[in-house]
Amino acid sequence: MATVSLSELLGSTVYDASGAASGRVREVALAPQEDRTRVALLIVRTPAGNRMLPLTAVSGINQGVRASTAAAEWTPADGSEGLLLLSRDLLDQQVIDVHGRKVVRVNDVDFYHDVANHHAVLKVGGVDVGARGAIRRLLKGMVPAAVLRALLLRVPPRDIPWDFVDLIETDPARRVKLKISHERLAKLHPADIADIVEDLAPDEREAVFETLDEDVAAGALEELEPKVQKAVVESLDSDRAADIVEEMEPDAAADLLGDLSDERSSEILVQMQPEERQEVTDLLEFKENSAAGRMTTEYIALAVTATAEDAIEAMRTFEGRMENTSTIYLTDSHGTLAGAVPLVKIVLAPSATPLLALAQEPLISCHEDTKEKDFVELFDKYNLLTLPVIDEHNQLAGVITPDDVIAMLRAKL
């Protein structure tokens, strides 16, 4: 299988069935609805106007493109509905390298070239984001082809396989027609998605957040810088924003909504499910730099009489984040905090052991209005994994998790 690059194809002469030079290649197009990798047609600039030449009518690509049909039979190219035009839509544009987890700019596109059923087959192999593609395009037509080819052999390639390329399209209608989704991007860790999104322009960020699943979008949104986070949420419809915010950790959601204008945050709150809305509005009441402003309300609290087995069962049905189960809390019938049991102790204990027997001594907690500096000190002093927050009646109100503490400290470094 031979390879050919987009920059070599563009501008090359097209000969029709009679062998007459009939035009030059202007565009190379994929029809992603049918095939994501195989080139569907070439757009040829002829004296009579732009014509579409399907690859099935190309007999070979060697020293120019050889068509098996007469130039007069080629249909006029009007519109690019459903077509991904590689020169216009891909060359020089930014794409996401899902494997390398970053945003890159396309210097050239590489194809595999083959012949099947008497016609040429071109498949996109990958995009060239390195010096090789750049030099090829800069020097094309300025030095003899053979010299250029020899020179390029010395340049190490930097190719991204087509399977790892995620396109960014800001027009929602076109996104559907071109089957552009962010399936592969969505498989990355939310923190990596966030890093990638931060490198994009606002419209492109919006496009990504409109396409991702709510829970993936929520995870990524939490990891974004507050400034970018705010901008993304402001750009989305309040309906879509509400769907995403619902999936966020309540404390992160409250921080985010607290940064928005009152009008915007109430628009989003109205669209949320009542239960999530309640959690977030409760948290919104608190000052951001107090314990209550930093705590999450997703945790496991069991009755003082519960056993290790009950705790395991509660974890199985827990819908919040896994990290939030590292400590199980015990409350009495009034909701008063009575104990904190580390997950490790529960796992190691026989299943019938009462949790109260496993509780940590002393029981460390803080009040809702405890200042950041003070509760961080508690974390440090007692080597805590999580810290329970209690209200004025000593009832458990929420839990501070280490990710919040680390983020807070890092912001101050």
Added chain:
Amino acid sequence: MKFLRSWKFRLLMFFAVVGPGIITANVDNDANGILTYSQAGAQFGYMLLWTMIPTTIALIVVQEMCARMGAVTGKGLSDLIREEYGLRITFLMMIGILITNFGNVVGEFVGIAGSMELFGVSRYISVPICAVIVWLIAVKGQYKSVEKVFLVASFFYITYIFAGVLSKPAWIEAVKATVKPPEMAAFRHDTYLYMVIGVVGTTIAPWMQFYLQSSVVEKGITRRQYTASRLDVIVGCIFTDVVAWFIIVACAATLYLHGIRDIRDAADAAQALRPLAGDWAYLLFALGLFNASLFAASILPLSTAYTVCEGLGFESGVGRKFSEAPAFYWLYTVLIAAGGVVVLIPGLPYIKIAVFSQVVNGAVLPGVLIFMLLLINKKELMGEYANKTTFNIIAWATTAIMIVLTLLYVYGLIRGGTG
């Protein structure tokens, strides 16, 4: 209460976006700017003041276009040129920008060397030390905190306004010269033409357009906040040109009047502040020039490296490690090192080099403006924010005038006329 709230909200909106315009404008009055304006005043007295009003208008229009493009597209100017016009054009443009900006960087080191020499510090000590400081500021990611210090210190330029007033200029003559261009005959002298191109080139420098647009993007300013951002740009442009006007007036009323027509070193230029500060003039001037030079020297190489790497698709950003963005860091390092080395070569006409770099700015400017104009008029890119007719007229006129002036000057050189 409601009134208070909305008033406060607007003020907050303004401060959320303020910065890019004012910072760009202040960096505009860098060593090259100060030296070029000083030379203009010393050589031609009030004869170049007329350039200030049209240049300010053009500066506002051009900078506003950049801020708007940044806010609407969320992309830098070099990104946009690359996406719309392909690799070859971008490559040529980046080579042009690299050469032009290198000239500017050299000018900043001329400023550093000159100002420190007024304190009696040899350039062989000051330039290497400052080059290392500048390099570290960006590499250690301290730029944002240092920026504030520079910004506050750059209000030193106000002393030029005092100096201008205290130099007892011929006010009526100065105002007249501001509103009325000289006879056409003046343009036949290529030294005069040269200075006109230099003054425009230092005021509307090509690098500023790339820098401002990137700053607007970096600050996360969007369409919604764009009105406040425009105010930031306008305030910045007016401030920078008022200062420029007073620099020219101060130099015209002192240096030109006393027959010092050719500024050979920073000490000559410092004479202009004598009416204000007497013997303290040296000190004041030296501090101001030093601050301006160091401020610009820490922005220009960085901005150049960003612009070039973004346009050509290399990894860039001080947030990345050296091994992750080698092209970016090498470019940045070489610009600073080479810029510093040029100033250490003995016997070069440093001030002339600084002024020449601004003339190159002026000659390259139309190239940048043409692309800006093409981009900002693209409906699919800018939508309803595309340029309005008035803006197009002013910006195209600026482009045309700069091309004509440059061609006239080159023609004059070829013809061999020396004025």
